[in-house]
Amino acid sequence: MRLKKNLLLLFLGACCLSSCIRQEALNSETDITACKISSDILLRDPVITNNKVTLYVNDGVDLSNLSPQFTLTDGATISPASGTALNFSTPQNYTVTSQDGKWKKQYTVECTFANPVTEYHFEDVKYFTDPSDNSGGKKQYYQIFNNLAFDGSSFEWGSGNGGFMITHSDAATTDYPTCQDDNGYIGKCAKLTTCSTGQLGAMFGAPIAAGNLFIGTFQIDLTDMAKSTHFGVPFHSVPKELVGYYTYKVGDKYTDKSNNEVVGKKDNFDLYAIFYEVTSDVQYLDGTNSLTSDNIVSIARITDKKETDTWTRFVIPFQMRSGKTIDPVKLKNGQYNISIIMSSSIDGATFNGAVGSTLRVDEVQLFYESGNN
Amino acid sequence: MKKIILSIFSIMFCSTAMVAQNDRNETLINAEKNGWEYEMKAGINIGGASPLPLPVEIRSIGSYKPRFNGSLEGTVTRWLGDKKIWGVSTGIRLEVKGMHTGATVKNYSTEIVDIDSKVAGYWTGYVNTKYSSSFLTVPVMANYRLDKRWKLRAGLFASYRLDGDFSGYVTNGYLRQGTPVGEKIEFKDGKQGTYDFSDNLRKLHTGAQIGASWQAFNHFNLNADLTWGFNDLFKSSFKTVTFNMYPIYLNIGFGYKF
Numbered sequence: 261m262r263l264k265k266n267l268l269l270l271f272l273g274a275c276c277l278s279s280c281i282r283q284e285a286l287n288s289e290t291d292i293t294a295c296k297i298s299s300d301i302l303l304r305d306p307v308i309t310n311n312k313v314t315l316y317v318n319d320g321v322d323l324s325n326l327s328p329q330f331t332l333t334d335g336a337t338i339s340p341a342s343g344t345a346l347n348f349s350t351p352q353n354y355t356v357t358s359q360d361g362k363w364k365k366q367y368t369v370e371c372t373f374a375n376p377v378t379e380y381h382f383e384d385v386k387y388f389t390d391p392s393d394n395s396g397g398k399k400q401y402y403q404i405f406n407n408l409a410f411d412g413s414s415f416e417w418g419s420g421n422g423g424f425m426i427t428h429s430d431a432a433t434t435d436y437p438t439c440q441d442d443n444g445y446i447g448k449c450a451k452l453t454t455c456s457t458g459q460l461g462a463m464f465g466a467p468i469a470a471g472n473l474f475i476g477t478f479q480i481d482l483t484d485m486a487k488s489t490h491f492g493v494p495f496h497s498v499p500k501e502l503v504g505y506y507t508y509k510v511g512d513k514y515t516d517k518s519n520n521e522v523v524g525k526k527d528n529f530d531l532y533a534i535f536y537e538v539t540s541d542v543q544y545l546d547g548t549n550s551l552t553s554d555n556i557v558s559i560a561r562i563t564d565k566k567e568t569d570t571w572t573r574f575v576i577p578f579q580m581r582s583g584k585t586i587d588p589v590k591l592k593n594g595q596y597n598i599s600i601i602m603s604s605s606i607d608g609a610t611f612n613g614a615v616g617s618t619l620r621v622d623e624v625q626l627f628y629e630s631g632n633n
Numbered sequence: 634m635k636k637i638i639l640s641i642f643s644i645m646f647c648s649t650a651m652v653a654q655n656d657r658n659e660t661l662i663n664a665e666k667n668g669w670e671y672e673m674k675a676g677i678n679i680g681g682a683s684p685l686p687l688p689v690e691i692r693s694i695g696s697y698k699p700r701f702n703g704s705l706e707g708t709v710t711r712w713l714g715d716k717k718i719w720g721v722s723t724g725i726r727l728e729v730k731g732m733h734t735g736a737t738v739k740n741y742s743t744e745i746v747d748i749d750s751k752v753a754g755y756w757t758g759y760v761n762t763k764y765s766s767s768f769l770t771v772p773v774m775a776n777y778r779l780d781k782r783w784k785l786r787a788g789l790f791a792s793y794r795l796d797g798d799f800s801g802y803v804t805n806g807y808l809r810q811g812t813p814v815g816e817k818i819e820f821k822d823g824k825q826g827t828y829d830f831s832d833n834l835r836k837l838h839t840g841a842q843i844g845a846s847w848q849a850f851n852h853f854n855l856n857a858d859l860t861w862g863f864n865d866l867f868k869s870s871f872k873t874v875t876f877n878m879y880p881i882y883l884n885i886g887f888g889y890k891f
Contacts, residue, residue: 280687282688285690287740288740289814310815310817392815422816427751429753459750460751
């Protein structure tokens with residue numbers, strides 16, 4: 261019996277010798293996790309994405325000498341150093357280097373005044389690139405609709421393309437749910453398509469990806485995908501009307517979130533704009549509350565929707581929510597947000613829709629009351 | 634497959650029992666005189682498939698369940714020479730090897746490829762793994778008889794995988810897409826990503842085995858054998874699991890010598 265014991269000991273010994281948990285490696289990540297700046301100049305909490313920090317600032321603030329402070333991933337370093345005074349009249353670039361020194365990420369830090377552009381032609385796109393990938397940042401993943409604001413800052417439309425990229429990073433830019441299309445009403449247009457995400461998408465519990473486009477930022481939240489879409493930017497005017505053109509094609513087979521066909525159900529698109537008050541606990545609305553939040557002051561939502569392959573004009577007036585008023589002081593102080601939201605499948609955020617549903621949108625304009633401020 | 638294996642197991646057990654009921658016949662006695670020894674063994678495999686040494690990405694192993702992995706083997710040994718101290722043996726073994734683990738990893742590089750899509754990046758968080766395979770194994774061993782009761786052996790084995798499952802899920806963590814500085818995709822509040830790499834398991838395995846037997850009664854042995862696989866669990870073309878995992882199992886059981 262002694263030998264057996266010895267054998268067992270030998271076995272355990274071998275396991276211990278070779279299988280001990282080794283010392284933890286240094287961090288490889290390079291995130292800005294928080295940004296602090298003298299708070300009296302900010303309209304909103306800083307919006308931090310994976311490579312950009314947007315600071316919405318009050319009108320008239322002097323941007324020539326600001327010293328934002330950054331909190332980073334443990335052990336990471338930033339250059340220029342946190343707290344360095346820089347001229348933010350134009351966006352500034354920072355480089356964050358990881359604790360292990362092997363990884364670097366560039367951030368753009370941008371100050372932007374309130375009103376965004378209100379005419380959208382969908383002629384200009386930028387491409388999402390990743391400087392740390394194998395191509396050294398040359399590979400173009402997906403398109404981002406870009407509008408140049410009057411103050412020189414750029415305003416980018418948000419979309420769920422970043423979510424589609426998780427499983428389809430090798431897809432052509434025009435195979436993403438949201439991309440530019442040549443056959444616009446005038447020039448090019450935005451094309452939103454409900455796409456299948458294949459086996460791997462289903463693995464993540466997201467069998468389809470609806471094409472969507474909105475004013476705001478996309479920060480993926482797998483627990484509740486509808487929370488990934490952060491709608492809204494500050495707006496100093498009272499919006500009146502949303503006008504534009506669309507075409508729509510309904511996809512063949514309507515499926516639910518388990519990818520099962522729902523016989524008899526037809527897909528539909530959605531297109532609306534919301535104007536809402538920003539409070540300390542509601543900095544933005546997302547896909548779960550963009551039509552229901554108590555902070556919403558007025559909504560312009562399309563009602564006359566049809567399947568059509570000819571460009572069809574829509575004129576949607578903003579309607580005040582009952583019991584809501586617009587406070588001129590809050591308006592002046594930038595305490596309201598605006599967002600325009602469109603999707604090729606109305607319930608795409610919960611993965612209900614028909615693959616192939618295609619919404620094309622062009623020449624959108626947001627009309628607003630001027631002179632109030 | 635599991636059912637087939639179970640029925641083979643039970644048939645083998647039954648025949649063992651039947652043979653055991655009969656008195657040893659003339660042929661067996663003669664065979665033993667000529668150095669032949671026949672043994673039927675049953676046991677369980679305790680162990681797991683592990684990268685060696687553990688890669689730096691593995692930060693903790695939270696749970697480990699070896700699972701019940703049965704084995705059944707028919708062995709024939711030819712003892713050599715007059716003294717019958719040295720012998721060679723071979724046999725056929727039907728066995729299950731499996732494990733169930735939960736581990737946390739940091740910055741673990743992975744790429745999951747499907748027909749037209751892939752997920753690639755660095756995972757930090759919890760990984761649950763369920764592994765189970767059944768094998769048909771042929772060991773070839775050198776045997777040494779220490780005394781009347783003790784036998785030692787060492788040799789090599791080849792295994793053919795009959796079926797297998799390597800699957801699990803990840804949760805409580807995040808994936809950095811592409812590189813450690815890519816987009817951060819969090820899996821929290823019970824959100825899981827599942828995986829199934831069963832189709833990428835290797836079919837043919839080879840390895841080394843050392844073992845010992847202790848004769849408790851006239852026909853009854855206690856056995857312990859350590860098997861150490863030379864091959865990664867997966868086909869060499871499979872890159873998702875970046876480190877090699879080697880199956881290491883201790884088989885403990887009993888045997889009936891005819």
